[in-house]
Amino acid sequence: MGRAAVTTLLLFGVLAGGGGLLWRLARGRRAAARIGPPVLFGLLLLAAWQVACIGYGVPGVLLPPPSAIAWAFATHLPTLGVDWVQTVLRAVLPGYAIGCAAGLCAAIALDRSDFLRRGVMPLGSLAAAMPIVGIAPIMVMWFGFDWPSKAAVVAVMTFFPTLVQATAGLAAAGAVERDLMRGYGAGYLATLLRLRLPAAVPFLFVALKLNATLALIGAIVAEFFGTPVVGMGFRISTEATRMNLDLVWAEIVLASLTGTLAFAALSLLERRVAFWHPSFR
């Protein structure tokens, strides 16, 4: 029997055995039925990937096996660390903070004028459908090749979702609660700080979570337009053309991990801050 035939048999075995187990797990009603299948499905995918890559002799320049990616991740840790600092800490974090803060401030400012709000909001939702990453070359021209231009792209990308969500959030406090605040003799500022901003928090977290992934991808793509010789986007684009795919995949694993962890951290924070919201009770 040839190597390809053995591999096919093995693949069939892995998929059939795993699939059967998956089927039985998903029928159960215990907690394992919730967590088990996705984990198993993932492991199955990795196993099939590994077996197929090795067995069929897929060249590493097409698709490296998971083991090679893990090895590249382990051996290139210093490179990955430097890229991560450049992209995540220098570009994403400042841009994210500026974009989200500016969006919130703009929403509060717009909130005072109904005319302005009706003028800006349609444009804000329109901006959500725009390919904003396209401004990256312009930002490179304005702010130079290094991280400030990437931070600027991230800031613009995160601004509009925050503006839209914060505006919706500021309108979320009910009329009864507002009347109550008025009954207490509370002015605009007190109503904003004590009632309307807290009421807007769940909406803000929608934007914050959405922006976390958006910002990371924005910074990586912005680096495709020119960057100093460091950064996750730079590494991905140059190593892809040099056919070093295991390092490219390692960068992608790192990006996925960062995005997932940021999302999880924000979700945890949301549970702490907006614990009163019906979706958590």
Added chain:
Amino acid sequence: MINRLGSALPVAAVLLALVAVWYPVAMWMNHDAAASLADEGASAGDVWRSTLSLDRPLLPAPHQVAGEILDELSGYPVSSPRSLVFHAGVTAGAALCGFAIAVVLGTALAVGIVHARTLDRSLMPWVIASQTVPVLAIAPMVIVVLGHAGLTGLWPKALIAGWLSFFPITTAMVTGLRAPDPMQRDLMRTYAASGVQVFTQLRWPASMAFLFPALKVAGALALVGAIVAELPTGAQAGLGARLLAGSYYGQTLQIWAALFTAGALAMLATGVVALAQAGLARAWGGRL
């Protein structure tokens, strides 16, 4: 409708204010470049005037961008690589193919997830997990690898656009197909409706209200995917290539023209989806 008319005036006012701010900002930003280019002994007034007509301004004035777009749209034959119509067509074609893949695949996945519990439990988390992979970041690798395997041109870009845009369709359709409440399903059962009938006459129509907003999001994502996928191909064709080439050679007007064209395409996509929704609503004699 009243709501839309009510916001037309404010939107126009905001846009007008934007343009009004744009001009002085452009003059201020371009002043250094204009001063260095000006002839010896040019008066300050001449320098300020020339800030709005530079070849490579730091920030082009709105009328310069509009002129550049008109020039690139009508100045060359459609098949010429200098024509904006050509590049917009290349990008729109890739985005549209990816969008079609996403609609078919996303809907099929949703139907499977709604009807089979095993698929729901095992597939749905991975549909979500597939979105934690930064697809746009993978784009260069996918393009390079597929190019290595002999696949170039439209389809690699369509693949990226499709991968990026199937997620909103799947999640919306899963929600939509599950939208009918138990009472309606019980009613169908009392009619002795078969599974297929429940699907075509209850679940499918109910899901349409969820599908169309998702289609708008997916359309925008497909366009972004197509544009980013054009970056690593060495700037041959498409709006992404125009952006990159403009970036390399400092052709600001070209960048802005490509950017506005991409925005126009995105608006066109949203508009077409809205029209389709209105058309379907009229055909079914109701609101979606």
